[in-house]
Amino acid sequence: MTQNPMTILSDRPFLTDAGLETSLIYDDQLELPDFAAFTLLATPQGRGTLLDYYQRYVQIAADHQLGLVLETATWRASPDWVARRGLAADEVTRLNRLAVELLTELREQSPTASGTPIVVSGCVGPRLDGYAPGRALTATEARDYHGGQVVALADAGADLVSAITMTSADEAIGIVDACRALGVPVVISFTVETDGRLPDGMPLDRAVQVVDQATDGYPAYFMVNCAHPEHFDSAISADGVGIRRIRGIRCNASRLSHAELDEADELDPGDPAELAAQYLALQRANPRLTIMGGCCGTNHEHLAALADALTAARAATSDDVAAPR
Template sequence: MPDQLSRMLGERPWLLADGATGTNLYNMGLAPGQAPDLWCETHPDKVRELHRQMITSGADIILTNSFGANASRLRLAKAQDRVVSLNRTAARLAREAVAEVGRAVVVAGSIGPIGEIMAPMGRLTEAEATAMFTEQAQALKDGGADVLWIETVSAVEEMRAAAKAAQTVGMPWCGMMSFEPGGRSMMGVTPPQLASLMDRLPYPPVAYGANCGTGPAELLMAVAGFAASGNERPLIAKPNAGVPRYQDGGLIYDATPEVMAEFGVLARDLGVRIIGGCCGTTPAHLAAMREAMIAAPRGPRPSPERISARIAQVMGPGE
């Protein structure tokens, strides 16, 4: 039996992934510097409510509140012994939100980077990373996740470790890197290099692509690099909603729902199959994206120049 995500990709031209978790929880009262993952146990109703809002806005894929729930990151909050309970709870809360609706929604178990530099530049070995990812992946599986969603990675070694973890626990997975404005990840990986890696992995992903970054235009440039690689695996594009600023006690990002809606249409026309938003993307952004992607007629594959021009046009002067 194909997994739920693969089935839905087989039935539809594109799927809408959800928006930000941390940013939206911060605007719901999460304290600065507090680990969002801990809210799965301290504020489960708010986490579940955020999932509901994303689903109501049209999300076909929702991410669990577990991005930083690995042993290394949780050590900063003295919660490294709670990896299993936090990830199981994160998956269960998302599962409960999905159970309330009468349509198919994929629960994607969010796994972010471990937060340490990989060897040989740093001290974290691939074996250690694989063990940490495996602990998190197994707990997400046990909690009811449909697929593992490995995101914001910057090193080839870390992506390989995450793929091994997915294989160990027998879960389908998706993998994303975050790319800087110069077109490389923080550890120097280019989009064509990531595409090549995905083709060579013994346990390849259902889909792959880019997330986070500095905004929709830059992320679409990275995705264009995947499309040009010749890799036919489904692509994912999930950019930040621009650049953040503090306003009225909360974080506001400069890409409006109209900007993210334009991004969604451009991503769709570029051939991206899974389209969503990362940091700063609210349910309002998501609803605008879905509406635009349904309403706008299919256009030709946009060139890099058209991508830049269209995003700049909807951003407006001075932004």
């Protein structure tokens, strides 16, 4: 590991990148069946497209002196989704390795890397549909299914593994178990519906507690992603035992529900400035939130607005501290 992933647990604000797949589909006009961004890793042109995407966020973080977490383009690079693209099972290892190498090389070549801590996160997505998961996996099924991808990401040198858009505590537990067996730091990010609960109905606070209890608190921290701030603001502002473990959010630009987004023909980008203000409101309600980025419908414009807002808030706090009493 080139970067100590635990630097992310300091009080320093960290950005993440935005909605990789929706950005590539709607901004770059690419065809990505199943949201399978990993297919771009197979060609020099595709890797160049991914680099262009990631470099925007490196620059935003550097310009604002913020840390940065970059997720590999592997949310769909697990066995079932790779097979749906007509690829052999052994491509899982190769694609995940390429994804990590792309980001570690970007970090090494970036002239801003020394002043902007960059954490390379190996991204793992749900086995089923993140919006309509259907049958829930048991923890054992999840560990067995995701284990190969976790090994590939860890062997390639990812600083940590992030399980993004998790729809149930059991699948999250299985991924944590796979990471724990290797001694790899892991982050769990749950998605929630408009009522602030997981798709299976479990309250967010309870889901975090269930994972922690089953894994002896192994996850480095928890996140919420793929939901608009208004969908979970009351849940994340509560003072629950599980909520205290949530350090990051990656929000959708749209207020639409998952079901509505599934049926939508056009992207709803929302308002970047309004979304940034909502992030800051969530942070004021829960000061533990230091890791912020985007999900569906967001791009570099949303993250630039968020970075501006974080910088302004930090400057205002510094002025308050420096002002005579």
